[in-house]
Amino acid sequence: MRRRPPGGPPGIMARMGMRTGTRTGAGPERQGPMWAAGEAYEPYVGRWSRLVAARFVRRLDAAPGGSWRDVGCGTGAVTQAVLDAAEPADVIGVDPSQDYLAYARRHVADRRARFLRADAEHLPFTGSSASAVVSGLVLNFVPDPARAAAEMVRVVRPGRLVGVYLWDYGEGGMEAIRAFWDAATALDPGARALDEAVRFPLCTRAALGGLLAGAGLRDVRTEETRVPTPFRDFADYWTPFLGGQGPAPAYLAGLPEDHRARLRERLRAALPRAADGTIALHARAWAARGRRAA
Template sequence: MTDWSLGSYERTAAELEPVSRLVVERAGIAPGDRVLDVACGTGNAALKAAERGAQVTGVDLAERLVRVAAARAQAAGLDARFLVGDAQDLPVEDASADAVLSVFGVMFAPDARRAAAEIVRVLAPGGRALVTAWVRSGALAEVSAATARAQAALSPEDPDGPPPPGRTATDWSDAPTVAGLFAGHPVTVTLSEEGLAFRAPSPDAWVREQAEHHPVWLGARQRLGEERFAALAREMVEILLAHNEDPAGLQVTSRYTIATITRD
């Protein structure tokens, strides 16, 4: 399981802010709404909801990221509270949220059904949850898959073990899968697809940035060792080159879904 306190995830979080902005807009967050940001990271969605006058709580397992989110709220003069907690056992009361948001967060929960049940539990009747997840195709999906393969090769005797960092246990971008996670709950589920462009001066520069700062690739680097990670880095660069949309630098567009779960 990835340790999201490693490195400087806030650098990646800054690149993901457009997604949080879109999710908050799609959720129709209004003044007075009770909003819960699950696996909030550095608080992107939570803070954008607070800017709209919502009553906001953010929850994340990574204590360092919770501190970062709280400091960002204080610096911006926004009223939001942040708690250390698990998406599979949320530290909030039943029916206490008008809106639940999770931007590339709950998708990493090891027990997806339990996390889905928690979303339903905390939603008030008529409430809505918006959950984003990366589509499992495209440049960054292939980079993540390569990272998973490299780490899985270290333990070939355990093919049924938990997925290594870089790959999620459940595909939250797949409509039938998400519908199955919420089957039996009093909710309606719909999915839409969007895209987010990642840019860097070059594929090599992007890989170096991830290796030095991103929790997934820092964890992979530690686990693989420098020689194996160097081979992985070369494979990552080749994947990015194959998908590059900007010959003068690097641009790759990652597709993602927004699942909207509406409580009856």
């Protein structure tokens, strides 16, 4: 009998465009075939990332005005949060995905915002040109996070802020996705290699703060942001996983139909549902920020 390769049914690793633990190529979360369509990303985790983005920007307590940079802007959640809460003179978002940039341009109408194609390791800005540099849910998917952090520090002006945040995959803070991988690995132990908790060691409070401190930022602070992620019913939870956006949906897309059905029913039985069918879960993100030395 032929042995199945690790990581799930045949071809899944190839379909996801993955090596072992990082995405191929350079750039943020939405790069490549696993992150290709803003319309599919939004109902999957975009609706929750917008809640975190708003809280993250408010907590930065940055001075009004100035020129901001949003590294790995994706669908524009952090850019919009900056526009809403920080009173910037302008915001420039960068992302390597043309589709995500098109989505951001359609949905962020403010004239102070513009979007460029670039990746996190090669920012197209001169040194000390930004009043603040922010990045949301991106650094896990950058092949060299330290280089990306160094680029953000290079671009920000002395004494000004760099702030980043990531979902807490490692300690179970993303309950919706944790439930998915627990069910997936119970049926297919090889799926564990694709689990964000295994692949992304950067998504802890200590690791994220250490990344910014290692890039030379001063007064680095880390904190958690916890938001509710309620689902109307099981369909509201399950359907976004069918969109192919992200590690879990990409894994699901590569499964044979019978395996997919078993996984669906295992999740249906495992998730905590109220009498009216609603599913009350939560998501936690770790955020870190610091200032470039004068």
